[in-house]
Amino acid sequence: MMKVYFELNGEQKYVEIKPGERLLDLLRRLGMKSVKEGCRTGECGSCTVLLDGRPVRSCLTFAAKAKGHRITTLEGLGSPEDLHPLQEAFLETGAIQCGFCTPGMILVAYHLLSHNPDPTPEEVREAISGNLCRCTGYAKIVDAVLLAAERKRKGDWR
Amino acid sequence: MKVVGKSVRKVDGIPLATGQPVFTLDVDLPGAAVGKVLRSPYAHAEIVRIDTKKAEELPGVLCILHHGNVPRTPYTTAGQGWPEPSPYDTFLFDKKVRFVGDRVAAVAAISEEIADEALRLIEVEYRELPAVLDPEEATAPGAPVIHDEEDARGIHDPQRNIAAAIDIRVGDIERGFSESDVVVETTCEFPYVQHVPLEPHCVVAYLDEEDRLVIRSATQVPFHVRRIVARALGLPLSRIRVVKPRIGGGFGTKQEIILEDVAAALALRVRRPVVMKYTRAEEFTSARTRHPMKVRVKLGAKKDGRIHAIEMDVLSNTGAYGTHSLTVLSNVGSKTLPLYNKAPHLWFHGKAVYTNLPVAGAYRGYGATQGYFALEVAIDELAEKLGMDPLELRLKNHIRAGESSPIFEKIGEGREGKAQVVKSCALAECIREGAKRIGWYEKRGKHLWDGPWVHGVGMAVAMQGSGITDIDMAAATVVMNEDGTFRLLVGATDLGTGSDTILAQIAAETLGVPVEAISVYSSDTDFTPFDTGAYASSTTYVSGGAVLRAAREVKRRILEVGAAILGDPPEDLDLAESYVVSKKTGKRVPLSEVGHRAMYVTDQKHIIATASFVAPESPPPFAAFFAEVAVDTETGIVRVVRFVGVADCGTPINPALAEGQLEGAIVQGIGHTLYEEMLISSRGGVRNPSLFDYRIPTAADVPEIEAVLIPTDEPTGPYGAKSIGEIGINGPAPAIANAIYDAVGVRLYRIPFTPERVLRALRTRS
Numbered sequence: 001m002m003k004v005y006f007e008l009n010g011e012q013k014y015v016e017i018k019p020g021e022r023l024l025d026l027l028r029r030l031g032m033k034s035v036k037e038g039c040r041t042g043e044c045g046s047c048t049v050l051l052d053g054r055p056v057r058s059c060l061t062f063a064a065k066a067k068g069h070r071i072t073t074l075e076g077l078g079s080p081e082d083l084h085p086l087q088e089a090f091l092e093t094g095a096i097q098c099g100f101c102t103p104g105m106i107l108v109a110y111h112l113l114s115h116n117p118d119p120t121p122e123e124v125r126e127a128i129s130g131n132l133c134r135c136t137g138y139a140k141i142v143d144a145v146l147l148a149a150e151r152k153r154k155g156d157w158r
Numbered sequence: 159m160k161v162v163g164k165s166v167r168k169v170d171g172i173p174l175a176t177g178q179p180v181f182t183l184d185v186d187l188p189g190a191a192v193g194k195v196l197r198s199p200y201a202h203a204e205i206v207r208i209d210t211k212k213a214e215e216l217p218g219v220l221c222i223l224h225h226g227n228v229p230r231t232p233y234t235t236a237g238q239g240w241p242e243p244s245p246y247d248t249f250l251f252d253k254k255v256r257f258v259g260d261r262v263a264a265v266a267a268i269s270e271e272i273a274d275e276a277l278r279l280i281e282v283e284y285r286e287l288p289a290v291l292d293p294e295e296a297t298a299p300g301a302p303v304i305h306d307e308e309d310a311r312g313i314h315d316p317q318r319n320i321a322a323a324i325d326i327r328v329g330d331i332e333r334g335f336s337e338s339d340v341v342v343e344t345t346c347e348f349p350y351v352q353h354v355p356l357e358p359h360c361v362v363a364y365l366d367e368e369d370r371l372v373i374r375s376a377t378q379v380p381f382h383v384r385r386i387v388a389r390a391l392g393l394p395l396s397r398i399r400v401v402k403p404r405i406g407g408g409f410g411t412k413q414e415i416i417l418e419d420v421a422a423a424l425a426l427r428v429r430r431p432v433v434m435k436y437t438r439a440e441e442f443t444s445a446r447t448r449h450p451m452k453v454r455v456k457l458g459a460k461k462d463g464r465i466h467a468i469e470m471d472v473l474s475n476t477g478a479y480g481t482h483s484l485t486v487l488s489n490v491g492s493k494t495l496p497l498y499n500k501a502p503h504l505w506f507h508g509k510a511v512y513t514n515l516p517v518a519g520a521y522r523g524y525g526a527t528q529g530y531f532a533l534e535v536a537i538d539e540l541a542e543k544l545g546m547d548p549l550e551l552r553l554k555n556h557i558r559a560g561e562s563s564p565i566f567e568k569i570g571e572g573r574e575g576k577a578q579v580v581k582s583c584a585l586a587e588c589i590r591e592g593a594k595r596i597g598w599y600e601k602r603g604k605h606l607w608d609g610p611w612v613h614g615v616g617m618a619v620a621m622q623g624s625g626i627t628d629i630d631m632a633a634a635t636v637v638m639n640e641d642g643t644f645r646l647l648v649g650a651t652d653l654g655t656g657s658d659t660i661l662a663q664i665a666a667e668t669l670g671v672p673v674e675a676i677s678v679y680s681s682d683t684d685f686t687p688f689d690t691g692a693y694a695s696s697t698t699y700v701s702g703g704a705v706l707r708a709a710r711e712v713k714r715r716i717l718e719v720g721a722a723i724l725g726d727p728p729e730d731l732d733l734a735e736s737y738v739v740s741k742k743t744g745k746r747v748p749l750s751e752v753g754h755r756a757m758y759v760t761d762q763k764h765i766i767a768t769a770s771f772v773a774p775e776s777p778p779p780f781a782a783f784f785a786e787v788a789v790d791t792e793t794g795i796v797r798v799v800r801f802v803g804v805a806d807c808g809t810p811i812n813p814a815l816a817e818g819q820l821e822g823a824i825v826q827g828i829g830h831t832l833y834e835e836m837l838i839s840s841r842g843g844v845r846n847p848s849l850f851d852y853r854i855p856t857a858a859d860v861p862e863i864e865a866v867l868i869p870t871d872e873p874t875g876p877y878g879a880k881s882i883g884e885i886g887i888n889g890p891a892p893a894i895a896n897a898i899y900d901a902v903g904v905r906l907y908r909i910p911f912t913p914e915r916v917l918r919a920l921r922t923r924s
Contacts, residue, residue, distance in 0.1 A: 033184040034177020036406070038356045039438040043849035046356055074177035087175040091167050094814035097822065098654025099174030100181070100356040100406030129858035132849065134354050134407050135654050136818055137825030138857040139865075 006066040008032070009076025017063040023049070023056075026063035027073060034074035034103040038132070045131030048104035049073050055108050055130075074103035077110065085157055086110055086148045095144035097135030104131045109145045117153055121146065161667040162877045165814035169659045169678055170404060170652070180404040182360045182376045183435060190362070191220055193424045193434040194273040196263040196280055197444060198255035201514035201842030202289035202302060205253045205282060208263065213279035218272035220428040222280065224263035225251040228423060232309050233390050236481040236519065237379030237413045239629050239690055243572025245312035245321060245480040247305050250390055250419055255284070256304055256478035257514050258843040259443030266424040266432050289514035290319060291842050293450070293475035296511035304478065304512040313480060319512040321480030322487055324472075326506045328564045334467025334503025338458025342539045345454040346532035347908040348891075350447050350836035351829075353521055354854050357406020358441050363421040364431035371398045371422055376405040378412045378651050379691030380681045386415045387422050398422075402681035408653040409826070410520035411446045413693045414481060442836060442847035446519030449486050449510070450475045453532035457540050458503075465501045465540075465555045470494070470529065472508025477517035483510035484572045486518070489525030492575065494533050496563030496778070497621050498555045504565065514842050520693060522823060523887040526622055534618035534892030535907070538899065547602075548896070549593055552619050559583040571626045578627070578775040582870040582880070584806035585619060585780035592617065592804040595864055596784035602900060611788040613799065614901025618783045620888035623776035624872075624881035625696030631772045632701035633687035636665060636708040638716065638765035640757045642736050642749030643675045649689025650701035651681045655883060656815035657697040661705045663811050664876050668709035669716075670733030671749070687768055695881030696773065698811060702876035703771030711767035719752045722760070777872050779880045781805035783824070783889025787897040794917030796898060797861070798828055803886055804866040809878035813867060816882045820865040823886025829855045831891045831909050 003016050008030065017026055024047045027035045035058055038046035042060040049058045050072035051065070078084030086106050089095070096102050105128055112119060112127040119127070124145045125138070133141060151157065173180045210222040232246035251261055263280055267273035288302045295301055296319040305316045314320045335341055361375040371393065377383050380400040388395050405412065417434050425432040436445060451474045458467035472490050476483040491506035521527075541548035557563060559580055567577040593599070596615055606613040635647040646665050652658040662676040669675075680686060689701055717728040720738030724731070730742045737746040756765050784802040789795070803824050810816035833853045837845040846852045865886075871878035891909050899905050904919040 031179075032177075033179035033181075036181075036357070037183075037435075038358070038406075039849050041438065041848060041850070043438075044356060078176060080172045080176050080178070083172070083175065091171045091175050094165065094168075094818050096168060096171055096174050097656065097818055098356070098407040099170075099404060100654075102174055103177045106175075125857040125860070129856040132356060132854060132856060134356055134409070134826065134854060135822045137821035137823075137863055138855075138860050139821050139863050140814075140818060142857065 004064060004067040006068060007070045009072060021063040023058040023061040023063045023066060027058060032073040032075055036100055036103060038100065045104045046101055048107050048131060050107055050111060053111065053114065055111050074106055077106065085151050089144040089148035093140045093144040093147060095136060095140040101131055101133040105133065105141055109148065113149055113152055117149060119149055159667055161663045161673055162811050163809060165812055166659065166663060166673050168656050169662050169673065174404065181357065181406060182362060182374055182403055183433065185362065187362065187364060187431040190431040190433050191266045191268055191428055192270045192273045193264060193266050193421055193432045194277055195261055195420065196277045198258060198260040198262055200255060200284055200286050201258050201291065202287040203255050203284040204287060205255065205262065206285050207283040209281040213265065213276040216272060216276050216279060218268040219276045220266040220268065221424060222263055222265050223251065223423055223427065225253045229392055231390055232311055233386055234481055235415045235479065237382035237386065237415055237691060240385065243484050244482055245310060247310040247313055247480050250423060257516060259516065260478060264420045264424060266428045289842055291514060293473055293511050293513050296513055304514060321476045321510045321512050322484035323509040324487055324507060326491065326568045328568065329503035331467055331469055331503050331505040335458040338466045339461040340540065340543050341456065341458045342536055342543055343454065343456040344532060344536040344539055345452060345907060346535055348448065348451045348528045348531060349909065350450050350516060350838065351834045352442060352447050352836060353409035353411040355407030355409060355411060358436040358438060359412065359417050359445060360435035361417045361421045362431060362433050363425035365425060365429060371426065373398065373400045373418050373422055375400060375402060375418050376412055377402050378408045378653050378693055380651060380683055381649060381688055382691060383415055383418050384683045387419050390419045391423055399684040402651055405653050409522045410693065412653065413520045414446050416445060438849060439847040442852065443516065443844045447516050447836060448521040449518035449525065451528040453490060453528055455532045455536040457536050459540055459544060463544055463546050463551050463554050465498050467503040468495060468498065468501050469505045474508060474510040475513050475515065475518065476510045477513055477515045479517045480512065481517060481519045486525040488569050488572065490529035492565055492569035493526035493622055494529040495565045497557055497619065499557040499561055499563035500555050515838060516836065516844060522826065522884050524884065527888050530618060530620050530888040531891040535895050538896040549589060549598060549617060553586055553589060556585050556619060557583065571629050576627045576775065581777060581874065582808055582872040583780055584868045584870045585782065587868050588780060588782040588804040588806055589619065591866060591868060592782040592784045592802045595802045596786055596800065598784065601786065605901065608788065610790050610792040612791060612901045613786060613788050614897045615784060615786045616893050616896025616900050618889050618892035618896065619781065620885055621778035621780050622695050622881060622885040623778055624699035625773035625776055626694050627773050627776045630690045630694060630696045630700045631770055632689040632704040633768060633770040634701065634704040634708040635687050635766065635768040636712040638712055638753055640753035642753050644669060646676050646678045646705065647686045648678065648680045648701055648705065649686045650697050651692040653692050655819060656812060657692065657701065660698055660811040660815060661701060664702050664705045665709045667877065668706060669713055671736050675736065695883045698879050699875050699881055700771055700773050702879060704769055706876040707769035707771055708767045711769055712765055715765045716752055719756045720747055723747045723752065723755065774874060777874055777880045779805060779807045779882060779885050781885050781889060783893040785893040785897040787894055787901055789898055789901045789916065791902060791920060794913035794920065796832060796911050796916055798894060800862050801828065802864040803889060804868060805882060805885060806868050806870050807882035808870055808872035808875050808880035810867050810869060811877060811879050816867055817865045819882045820886040821863050823884065824863055824890055825855050825860050827887040827890030831894045831911060833910055835910050
């Protein structure tokens with residue numbers, strides 16, 4: 001057993017981790033149930049979280065790697081009372097069907113817009129291409145990201 | 159209409175958008191054990207000896223189940239209505255294994271690691287049996303018999319490995335072909351493909367404070383889960399509660415009871431919560447697939463293009479168990495042949511055979527997808543032979559509103575069907591709209607070159623059904639709260655499709671309130687009324703029908719109270735904007751006043767109603783699909799440049815959700831057309847059981863999809879609605895095959911159209 005410090009959604013954490021524990025299991029153990037397990041082998045993207053703002057597959061990341069870093073899960077982006085503009089856009093465009101891929105999709109979209117505020121549809125498709133969705137056919141997810149980007153450029157963002 | 163026809167936000171959207179713990183495995187139950195299944199390494203073997211001693215001695219192991227210590231009751235894993243049309247050929251555990259990945263034993267342990275270790279410590283001695291690995295050989299004399307157990311029931315011919323068979327004739331097929339001026343014959347092959355919901359199968363089973371079994375499951379069929387688990391474990395229904403939370407996609411694979419039975423058996427034995435989930439590899443080896451099929455279609459037509467005779471001959475591979483074998487087989491014909499209803503001579507025949515291969519089951523499209531691949535390629539070939547535009551050939555022959563097909567009466571759900579007249583059909587408009595959008599006349603036959611790429615366009619049409627006639631039943635309860643808001647309780651199962659939302663819209667429209675005034679609770683066998691479940695494109699039509707009836711009854715009761723308050727007769731009153739309003743005088747009273755009076759003040763009663771709806775018929779949605787492809791003549795790569803799907807689903811209750819169904823189904827169909835195939839080894843195992851080796855479309859692979867809805871008003875549907883969930887997956891394979899032919903002049907009869915296959919076909923031709 002070892003204990004590590006890290007920042008989870010803006011909160012300082014000091015938690016015990018098990019040897020070989022994956023970040024996916026640690027985060028779910030800490031109540032971050034938005035982090036989904038779809039394959040456990042890094043292929044589906046459902047477990048995506050941000051490590052210092054960059055998307056990582058939490059199923060392929062050791063929990064120990066969080067030590068001293070900043071982890072963001074979907075819970076850290078917005079809440080039912082205070083939706084993030086990306087969450088608003090996903091709801092508005094009908095980009096959510098079953099919702100299992102949604103947390104990972106929103107986080108990669110957040111990362112995309114953090115360095116490319118005006119992406120083309122192709123750039124959005126490329127950015128989310130590591131995250132699988134089986135329900136939507138992606139069209140409305142792309143629409144949602146483009147809508148959120150437009151709002152971000154207009155200053156409706158945080 | 160105020161609410162119906164509007165793309166309102168999903169009623170469960172906010173919890174999903176914010177990652178709330180709403181899925182099956184998002185609950186943490188104290189003391190939960192982990193359940194795991196030991197799976198067969200052999201395609202066909204007898205279990206001679208099983209020794210669990212070492213595994214049981216491992217600290218942390220709570221229980222091991224196998225054929226020697228559980229009751230032996232035959233059942234089917236198919237979550238269908240009762241009596242199930244699928245054979246009872248499955249046991250909780252059996253002393254024989256019938257495919258690589260079949261169940262041998264199950265372990266409950268205090269952790270996943272210990273459960274895995276326990277599986278390794280179980281000693282099993284197998285006697286390997288000769289296996290059937292090719293459906294063509296399943297019925298050959300001397301072929302190994304896969305279901306030789308005496309207690310299986312409902313198998314068509316177990317000695318010949320035939321799970322199900324069908325033979326339907328209309329008119330005189332021989333005469334039909336001899337009277338035809340042109341005859342074409344085509345055989346298309348559909349391989350093993352899978353649903354791949356992002357959330358694998360998962361379940362939590364536990365005993366509640368009253369010692370009742372609670373099964374929290376990612377299922378499309380909670381009421382069938384309850385009935386089938388009760389049968390498998392010998393429990394009364396009153397001891398079981400099944401709850402379906404939000405689920406991460408199903409597409410048919412969660413219409414199967416493949417985990418709930420074991421989890422429940424373990425939970426009853428260890429008396430603590432048991433959590434079970436499939437790994438992604440298990441999803442491929444041990445969940446369900448689409449039925450691989452060979453479909454031969456023979457078409458005869460008159461010179462002027464009238465289709466005169468259709469023969470369809472099906473060989474369906476159901477794998478090691480016969481789940482959905484008869485009904486998927488039936489659907490190959492029953493959902494395709496009525497589309498070309500002018501043909502007086504029909505012969506539909508086929509069989510579903512057992513093999514020692516992965517088990518097929520329900521998958522979106524349900525046989526229609528395999529049927530349309532062959533039929534619509536054959537139609538393209540017929541058009542060519544007739545020298546006609548395939549679009550015109552389809553327009554000339556397709557069914558119209560006011561028409562029928564003898565097939566409706568001949569083929570039902572594993573039994574005879576019921577005569578039905580199509581009451582709404584905009585297929586002709588769908589075809590014309592799609593043609594315009596794809597640029598059919600500008601692009602077809604032009605072979606436009608772009609470097610090594612050649613462009614082509616192709617099309618296909620399809621229909622499906624809306625629920626299963628006289629079988630699918632849904633019930634709904636509408637409860638009025640005294641403040642004028644409502645609770646809607648439905649057994650219907652939202653698997654991500656948005657059905658909770660559209661059912662709320664139907665209730666809101668009827669009750670004259672905004673959607674926000676309706677809170678929906680669905681799929682809990684203790685608290686919601688019965689519903690057969692989410693399959694057969696039934697929810698909007700069947701469950702929606704039940705909601706409409708229940709809401710109308712509640713409306714009637716509200717108007718009675720309103721009449722007492724306003725002093726007007728109920729027939730002069732209506733509901734609008736959360737008021738009871740007099741249509742004559744304009745006098746009105748808010749619903750909150752009606753509610754408080756009814757509940758607390760005068761002649762008190764709870765305004766509540768439950769209503770059932772049985773599908774009186776199964777009105778087909780219709781769709782036309784158009785693909786523009788580019789084929790790289792040097793590498794064989796096929797790129798879908800654009801895809802247009804135009805559908806008539808009646809009134810779209812929520813257009814954005816309906817479009818989403820169409821878009822998603824089209825992309826899933828493009829997946830099996832171009833990329834997806836489960837590869838089977840010479841020993842019967844799945845060679846590519848991962849998302850790395852079994853590729854589904856990513857956002858970067860998917861072309862521009864245009865999903866267009868042409869509304870019609872289906873008189874038997876709630877607010878004119880029909881279904882939309884499945885139809886979209888029927889179009890891509892034939893439309894793309896026909897587009898490839900238009901581009902480069904080669905016909906491909908087996909999906910997926912991989913570069914290797916395309917290149918081989920191009921070289922064979924030249």
